Amino acid sequence: MCAAAVRRGVLLRPLGDVVIVMPPLTITDDEIDRIADVLADAIDEISHEPVVR
Numbered sequence: 001m002c003a004a005a006v007r008r009g010v011l012l013r014p015l016g017d018v019v020i021v022m023p024p025l026t027i028t029d030d031e032i033d034r035i036a037d038v039l040a041d042a043i044d045e046i047s048h049e050p051v052v053r
Contacts, residue, residue: 004042010035 001019002012013020023035 001042001046004045005038008038008041010038012039 002014005012013022019039021035021039023032
């Protein structure tokens with residue numbers, strides 16, 4: 001999943017079965033939305049099941 005997110009321009013930190021999202025302290029609402037959208041798209045890509053948003 002992290003590779004799918006990286007292809008979309010978002011870096012995630014994998015720790016075993018857990019993915020840590022560590023946004024900077026100075027982040028906009030739009031940037032948070034982008035991270036959430038990319039994370040959902042990456043999950044969709046690897047699971048072949050749509051994520052409920």
